[in-house]
Amino acid sequence: MVYHVRDVLDSARPTPPPARISTDDIIARARRMRRQRRAAAAGAAAVVAIAAVGAGVSLRPTETVPAASFTPEKDAFSTVFGEYRVGADRIGPVTQVTSGYQELPVYRDGDTWEDDQGRKYPLTDGAVTFYQPGIFDPGTLGSEESGVTFGPAFAVTVGGKEGVGRMMTTVPDGSVRVALAWRYAPDAWAAYVPRPADRSSSVDEAIRIAEAIKPGRSHQIRVPYRMTFVPAGWQTVSAEENTTKYSNIVSETFLYAGPLPTSQLAKPVDIRLNGVEILVMRGKPKNGEIRGKDGLHCYPATASCTIVAGDYFIDVEGRFSGLPAETVRQIADGLKPVDFTDHDEWLPVGG
Template sequence: MTRDLHQLLTTAQSDQPPASYTVDDIVAAGRRRRSRRKFGQWTGGATGGLAVVAVAVALVSQGGASAPGRAPATTVDAGIAAAETKTTGPTPLTYSFAGYRVGDFRVTDPSMANPGYQSAMIFQDNVYVGDGPPIEDHLGTLTVYRPGVFRPDLFRAGTPVTVSGRPGFQTELPRKIRVGSGDPNSREVITKPISAPALAWQYGDDAWAVIEAHGIGQRSLPVTAIRQLADAFRTTAPAPVRMPYEITYVPAGWRVAAAGSHNLILGDDAISRVVLVRTDTSFDALTAPLNFEDGTTPTVQIMVAKSGGEGPYPHPVTPACPQGQFFCDLPIGDSGYYVEVHDQSSTLSGADIRKIADGLVFATVSKPNTWHDAVTG
């Protein structure tokens, strides 16, 4: 039961709300928890797969405009020179693009940033799935790699294309899609192999971006839309990634590597996530995003969410650090929020996990303009 609780606590994809909103403003837009792997989403591919990209999703600016504090780029190369390319040493994490829209298709603000890439989700408005009003459907992912990081090895056998005057490749990638579950008392997942339309192109010199479709049939991102979204992509002036605390303790052999926060408009009630990885984890020479969710890349994830008793489990949990479960779940003073520290590698001691949680020095969680810039290292 406790293990199932923990999986609920570590679900969803996220990004930080712009400073013009308070967290409570956005929480009011929707409180329904979403599972990390919604029905029909990738379970991973033959090539190492998509990392439930990218662990988090941004609050999209109204009408697809750039987020506050980000100046739209006048050329595709704007902001690239300022993007960090080194993967060692303390480095500020930044976002270098913002959400945008092409017709009914919408790219969110970047979800999470790490030394190798930033990610965002792609949605389509006005999708009819039966009786009732149209919905907004998640149909794909945009991953924007830092200059010099990405190797398009999986795309070279595809069709060469030109996007905004720069080279790229259009192809289909082998993926597995989740189509159901087996015995409800087990963790069996039923999957189906499919081919996913994808496009990789250079948005700057040796700087690559990738759009990959999710779903099948009418619930997938059309190739024409992929190309239109790639054509419309622009960088922005770099903006800092922020988190609602300072981290004063990181166990030996680990480092902060990624930060982002959740999209509350979709009903996810987590507002921040930071990822620690082992110090030997590389963000260089990538052919796909790292997987922070399935244990492929050992991680410790720190998540902040609003406290509450919705659903079958209260939050935060009691006891705060269940023995042998590799997580701690603590209230953040009287703020109405809690923090969870989860060792997804299941290797740290309970004392280390608790020490990470106790070492977080919080800003005013409900006011993102008081949050701290995220730094790797």
């Protein structure tokens, strides 16, 4: 599968990223955007009650837990999902938690991509997304996926729960894979959408991936810094936690001026959001003038800053937020990093 990075980025923003962002930054973000866009957006049926969701969501298990069945509750940025394996597929851990959904990437053994330093990471083979009640319309399954054609919906059962499936055929090679959506709780749906690839997979394989996900002990999504300044009225609306086992991006959060609108809750939260992105990466910044120079470096013309910290750096991107450059600088200056390599030292979102 060829990733047309320029097409993805051009569709996301009217102007390209600043030159200080490296090639692997862009590729990683573009891949994540493609992965997230496979989760079909909800239609106008989103219920007003979801608008009251706070900064994040938590999905908690019921007392008895059949496969892929549990009760969603609104809470801080936490999750009950872990890591799972089915044959050659690895699922999770959760990378992104937003006000409307939680997403678990699916990895296929042997599929990798390489960053600018020659380090290899697993390439996502799809994603499983659990939506809060009332915001996902299963009739839209696959509606945002490009490069494939979808067949008619057919009934499936996932962990004893009703669902629908659709065959997705990759253009032009003709390989066929299966997308699923199933009702995991009253009025709450999950979706599995695989990545278009040059190999086919069956309905049974897709169902096995969906049924492998079972809730466990709740744990928080954390970040490798303490945030000491947030503009008045702004809040975190999305948080990702990762390790260098899976990606060179270990943390990504988005700040937004208030809660996400109801119409946005099922849509991907990524660089298209008119907010402030805080991205933590292992690697070297593209701007050679600041490489090896630990500390804060800001770019007033683009309302963005970079914090260089040894083998890692933090990008604070506010060019589309509408905030003054000085306010973006205050956000960046207020980030107090902890040990990037020790997740036990990481802090809860907003901590």
